Amino acid sequence: MKWPAMRYIRAYHLDELWAALSEHGPAAQIMAGGQTLLATLAFRLSEPGVLVDITRIAELRGITVTGKTLRIGALTRHVELGRDALVQEHAPLLTEAVPLIAHLAIRNRGTIGGSLAYADPAAELPACIVALDATVVAASAQGERRIPAAAFFTDLLQTALRPDEIIAAVEVPITARVSAIREVARRSGDYAMAGLAATLRLEAGRVVSPRLVYFGVGNGPVLAARANAALEGRMLDANSIAAAQAALSQDLDPPQDLHGPPEMKRHLARVLTGRVLGGFLPATEMAA
Numbered sequence: 487m488k489w490p491a492m493r494y495i496r497a498y499h500l501d502e503l504w505a506a507l508s509e510h511g512p513a514a515q516i517m518a519g520g521q522t523l524l525a526t527l528a529f530r531l532s533e534p535g536v537l538v539d540i541t542r543i544a545e546l547r548g549i550t551v552t553g554k555t556l557r558i559g560a561l562t563r564h565v566e567l568g569r570d571a572l573v574q575e576h577a578p579l580l581t582e583a584v585p586l587i588a589h590l591a592i593r594n595r596g597t598i599g600g601s602l603a604y605a606d607p608a609a610e611l612p613a614c615i616v617a618l619d620a621t622v623v624a625a626s627a628q629g630e631r632r633i634p635a636a637a638f639f640t641d642l643l644q645t646a647l648r649p650d651e652i653i654a655a656v657e658v659p660i661t662a663r664v665s666a667i668r669e670v671a672r673r674s675g676d677y678a679m680a681g682l683a684a685t686l687r688l689e690a691g692r693v694v695s696p697r698l699v700y701f702g703v704g705n706g707p708v709l710a711a712r713a714n715a716a717l718e719g720r721m722l723d724a725n726s727i728a729a730a731q732a733a734l735s736q737d738l739d740p741p742q743d744l745h746g747p748p749e750m751k752r753h754l755a756r757v758l759t760g761r762v763l764g765g766f767l768p769a770t771e772m773a774a
């Protein structure tokens with residue numbers, strides 16, 4: 487199908503965006519990379535009266551480090567995220583996640599802000615920012631407010647953004663940690679059937695502040711509280727990994743979806759847990 491008829495406005499500055507949103511209210515929908523939005527328009531899943539293109543707003547661009555915070559502008563495209571040296575140095579989990587997102591053509595235009603706002607439960611970046619304990623910077627004509635990533639994803643395709651707000655940036659705390667992301671997908675570039683983004687600190691072999699975050703297994707990224715508790719303070723070894731895998735049965739309640747039944751997803755989550763945590767072990771223990 488063709489897109490519905492609509493007006494098109496290109497905003498060059500935040501002030502122009504606020505003016506357009508104020509004038510058109512709920513009829514206005516903002517567009518970033520357009521990779522999801524344009525498909526939903528073609529399917530007539532949404533029919534905005536006015537499309538507001540934000541891609542030229544310089545205030546939403548850029549990747550910077552200030553003190554102990556890495557700030558990533560909402561318009562950062564997936565390809566830019568994947569090759570940025572500051573991201574590689576301070577949040578390599580994001581660098582590792584980018585090749586798992588869709589295909590190169592989509593990564594060329596899709597943005598981190600669009601991915602987080604769309605809040606697909608099988609998407610990689612929402613899970614990564616929860617694992618990194620990041621903060622979403624929401625902006626409106628009234629100013630900015632900060633939302634912890636773990637509170638940002640509220641339900642299936644739902645976020646804590648208010649109707650007059652946009653995502654301006656993501657702020658990642660810079661801290662020593664190990665991280666990894668793994669997923670199972672039917673084909674390279676497909677959304678994950680199940681995935682795991684994880685961060686933790688290892689202090690003399692003991693696990694500190696683990697954040698195992700599963701995707702593709704719920705209505706949004708799932709921060710696995712019981713599996714994390716099963717790991718906290720313990721030596722990272724086969725026993726603690728098995729304890730985390732066992733605890734997952736209480737953390738995850740996957741819905742049946744196109745990929746298969748809940749038990750299949752639980753199984754995949756346990757396998758991914760073993761792979762990710764096993765990857766943090768010294769090579770000698772991996773071989774044992």
Ligand SMILES: Cc1cc2nc3c(=O)[nH]c(=O)nc-3n(C[C@H](O)[C@H](O)[C@H](O)COP(=O)(O)OP(=O)(O)OC[C@H]3O[C@@H](n4cnc5c(N)ncnc54)[C@H](O)[C@@H]3O)c2cc1C
Nearest residue numbers: 518519520521522523588596597599600601603609610653
């Ligand atoms: C075939 C296909 C396969 C894909 N596979 C994957 C995959 O495997 N993994 C994955 O993670 N993603 C995947 N994606 C999604 C893609 O990576 C983009 O992240 C996604 O399209 C959203 O980014 P965008 O910039 O294109 O947003 P848009 O399509 O422009 O917008 C998406 C939604 O977010 C809103 N929005 C955009 N920017 C903001 C903002 N700054 N503040 C508030 N709201 C905003 C828009 O109004 C719209 O509702 C896939 C997409 C396609 C088409």
